Amino acid sequence: MTLARRRFDALIIGAGGAGLNAALQLADSDFRVAVVSKVFPTRSHTVAAQGGVNAALANVLPDNWHWHMFDTVKGSDWLGDQDAIEYMCREAIPTVYELEHAGVPFSRLDNGKIYQRAFGGQSQNFGGPQAARTCAAADRTGHAILHTLYQQNLRARTHFFDEYFAIDLIRDDEGAILGALVLEIENGEPLLIEAKATVLATGGCGQVFRTTSNAHINTGDGMAMALRAGIPLMDMEFFQFHPTGIAGKGMLITEGVRGEGGYLINKDGERFMERYAPNAKDLASRDVVSRAIVTEVKEGRGCGPNGDHVLLKLDHLGEEIINQRLPGIRETGRIFAGVDAAKEPLPVFPTAHYAMGGIPTDRFGRVLVPHGTGEEVVPGLYAAGECACVSVHGANRLGGNSLLDILVFGRAAGLDLREQLGRHHRPLDEASVEQAMARLNRWDRKGDGPTVRELRDAFRKAMEDHAGVFRTEEIMSEGLEQLRALREELDAVCLRDHSRIFNTARIEALELENLVDCGMAIAVSALARRESRGAHSRPDYPERDDVNWMKHTLYFREGDRLDYKPVHTRPLTVESFPPKERVY
Amino acid sequence: MPSERELARLRWQCRRGMLELDEILLTYLERHYATAAAAEQAAFRCLLGEEDPQLQRWLLLDERPADARLHALVERLRRLTPTD
Numbered sequence: 001m002t003l004a005r006r007r008f009d010a011l012i013i014g015a016g017g018a019g020l021n022a023a024l025q026l027a028d029s030d031f032r033v034a035v036v037s038k039v040f041p042t043r044s045h046t047v048a049a050q051g052g053v054n055a056a057l058a059n060v061l062p063d064n065w066h067w068h069m070f071d072t073v074k075g076s077d078w079l080g081d082q083d084a085i086e087y088m089c090r091e092a093i094p095t096v097y098e099l100e101h102a103g104v105p106f107s108r109l110d111n112g113k114i115y116q117r118a119f120g121g122q123s124q125n126f127g128g129p130q131a132a133r134t135c136a137a138a139d140r141t142g143h144a145i146l147h148t149l150y151q152q153n154l155r156a157r158t159h160f161f162d163e164y165f166a167i168d169l170i171r172d173d174e175g176a177i178l179g180a181l182v183l184e185i186e187n188g189e190p191l192l193i194e195a196k197a198t199v200l201a202t203g204g205c206g207q208v209f210r211t212t213s214n215a216h217i218n219t220g221d222g223m224a225m226a227l228r229a230g231i232p233l234m235d236m237e238f239f240q241f242h243p244t245g246i247a248g249k250g251m252l253i254t255e256g257v258r259g260e261g262g263y264l265i266n267k268d269g270e271r272f273m274e275r276y277a278p279n280a281k282d283l284a285s286r287d288v289v290s291r292a293i294v295t296e297v298k299e300g301r302g303c304g305p306n307g308d309h310v311l312l313k314l315d316h317l318g319e320e321i322i323n324q325r326l327p328g329i330r331e332t333g334r335i336f337a338g339v340d341a342a343k344e345p346l347p348v349f350p351t352a353h354y355a356m357g358g359i360p361t362d363r364f365g366r367v368l369v370p371h372g373t374g375e376e377v378v379p380g381l382y383a384a385g386e387c388a389c390v391s392v393h394g395a396n397r398l399g400g401n402s403l404l405d406i407l408v409f410g411r412a413a414g415l416d417l418r419e420q421l422g423r424h425h426r427p428l429d430e431a432s433v434e435q436a437m438a439r440l441n442r443w444d445r446k447g448d449g450p451t452v453r454e455l456r457d458a459f460r461k462a463m464e465d466h467a468g469v470f471r472t473e474e475i476m477s478e479g480l481e482q483l484r485a486l487r488e489e490l491d492a493v494c495l496r497d498h499s500r501i502f503n504t505a506r507i508e509a510l511e512l513e514n515l516v517d518c519g520m521a522i523a524v525s526a527l528a529r530r531e532s533r534g535a536h537s538r539p540d541y542p543e544r545d546d547v548n549w550m551k552h553t554l555y556f557r558e559g560d561r562l563d564y565k566p567v568h569t570r571p572l573t574v575e576s577f578p579p580k581e582r583v584y
Numbered sequence: 585m586p587s588e589r590e591l592a593r594l595r596w597q598c599r600r601g602m603l604e605l606d607e608i609l610l611t612y613l614e615r616h617y618a619t620a621a622a623a624e625q626a627a628f629r630c631l632l633g634e635e636d637p638q639l640q641r642w643l644l645l646d647e648r649p650a651d652a653r654l655h656a657l658v659e660r661l662r663r664l665t666p667t668d
């Protein structure tokens with residue numbers, strides 16, 4: 001059977017905030033733009049971002065982009081690239097106004113200006129008093145942004161391929177990217193989309209861990225596609241964990257619970273945070289609380305029949321306060337843990353929340369690979385959003401900076417690639433197409449090896465136990481062996497259902513391959529980094545080591561190889577912020 | 585009984601942007617949908633057409649749908665438990 005083919009000027013894979021904002025930059029041009037999304041665009045994970053987006057508008061408290069920049073550099077534990085951070089913090093302001101004009105219904109102050117709330121990690125005057133920098137559209141910022149961008153794209157006649165699954169990039173001998181092989185989920189038919197420029201905007205990979213706050217769609221597909229095309233992933237060891245997810249499930253229990261007076265206890269009923277952070281106690285920073293919880297569990301003071309979680313007690317706050325100030329907490333506890341939080345404590349464990357690492361790009365969204373002693377751009381390829389690493393979050397992301405990242409760099413990618421579309425399509429490379437088809441057809445194999453679900457569960461558990469919050473040489477080396485063995489087993493996994501129409505089992509198998517690739521990138525990168533920085537914490541190397549480790553990790557799939565590259569410490573126009581101790 | 589294909593199609597419709605919705609919708613689909621009355625099945629298919637923030641307000645917060653059939657289904661979904 002011949003493979004169906006379509007040609008567009010630009011192909012954007014992913015319809016979250018990053019992908020839609022990239023597509024929109026081509027709206028008033030005559031270029032033909034295709035957006036591929038495995039789910040309906042407004043069901044992208046961006047919809048979950050309810051907290052808001054940062055911009056130094058100074059509507060509530062004094063503020064400016066330079067203070068925002070300082071906070072972001074400090075938050076990144078000096079691993080973020082200061083040129084990209086300066087660009088993002090400056091662009092934040094016009095970006096938010098652009099969204100406002102496009103129709104995002106931001107919450108407002110009485111004087112009509114956009115309301116801004118205070119979030120952790122925001123300061124005035126380079127580390128001074130609290131700033132208020134986060135703009136929100138009530139409690140549905142992410143959805144409002146997606147909805148607005150989607151409508152605008154429809155108006156601009158962007159061509160949407162909804163419920164199409166991207167399998168692999170197509171490239172030629174010189175490494176130029178020519179488009180992608182995608183699969184129409186409904187009828188199981190492959191389709192080759194050729195494009196002069198391709199943008200990966202496929203979001204995060206939280207599903208690589210057993211306990212995660214990320215939706216099921218976050219399987220790191222774009223990151224893995226890049227890896228298979230020979231492109232490295234950068235800084236994958238940096239994964240942000242939120243300390244209180246529902247144990248074994250991952251749904252976030254907001255920090256607000258502890259803000260209102262809730263606290264953590266171990267199996268002896270002890271308020272253990274008093275030992276780990278005598279002053280801040282339960283309100284210590286996310287990484288400190290996460291590590292404390294895992295330590296309690298590892299040392300045998302965990303709760304439940306398997307001793308695998310701790311308890312978050314809030315019943316003492318009383319039903320009225322819980323209902324009023326913590327909406328949805330009782331329902332979340334009841335449905336996912338079988339516990340009424342107004343009567344009993346909630347079982348919690350750290351939950352994988354955000355991938356700081358990803359596909360290395362410059363601040364124009366162009367994907368970079370090492371070349372000689374420097375770097376070069378991969379012709380025809382861009383990446384933006386959580387799947388990319390530009391790097392503005394470095395070793396740790398600040399709340400509200402991720403929506404900003406996806407919007408600013410989605411836009412930058414769209415603008416830059418616009419300049420690339422005047423030329424002709426490069427000739428297609430049939431060998432690369434065949435390779436991508438082989439990856440798909442491999443799932444036609446019959447047999448009774450392990451199932452996708454079995455291998456996925458085992459892999460995610462091993463990631464949680466060996467590459468999660470608690471990372472010592474011993475735990476991680478042992479884990480890496482297990483993960484490698486599971487990767488070997490992947491080849492034996494067979495599907496039981498080989499039909500074509502809406503075969504979601506086949507999609508889940510393709511996603512599993514992607515999870516395994518991303519997981520290996522995380523585990524290998526983490527084992528090698530012998531220091532503690534931001535979200536990467538090593539009890540055996542508790543200090544940050546700027547002499548040896550102020551550098552970005554690059555992980556290559558072939559041979560699980562690592563390389564490193566320097567951090568950009570020079571901003572675009574202002575003085576560099578030299579490394580200091582990160583204390584709050 | 586819904587066909588395998590029908591279930592697979594609905595299964596993909598249960599893929600949402602929020603983990604909470606993924607889990608609630610999928611649990612219902614896998615454990616209860618096949619044996620539910622035809623009217624409830626129809627209500628579920630209709631529910632899947634809603635936007636995520638609306639589903640969140642119905643399933644986890646205080647709002648309820650005005651439509652009686654959706655209302656009944658939402659109440660049922662809110663009573664799901666981990667051992668369901």
Ligand SMILES: Cc1cc2nc3c(=O)[nH]c(=O)nc-3n(C[C@H](O)[C@H](O)[C@H](O)COP(=O)(O)OP(=O)(O)OC[C@H]3O[C@@H](n4cnc5c(N)ncnc54)[C@H](O)[C@@H]3O)c2cc1C
Nearest residue numbers: 014015016017018038046049051052166203385386402403
């Ligand atoms: C619970 C939660 C709350 C959050 N709150 C905030 C917040 O308040 N503020 C903030 O700044 N950040 C927040 N974040 C982080 C933020 O939501 C994400 O980092 C951001 O939305 C990612 O956007 P994106 O455009 O990169 O990707 P996504 O929105 O995840 O979109 C990815 C797109 O790629 C498509 N896709 C993926 N794989 C494929 C494939 N193989 N084929 C075809 N299409 C594919 C998907 O269909 C989707 O359209 C939160 C995260 C979570 C988990």
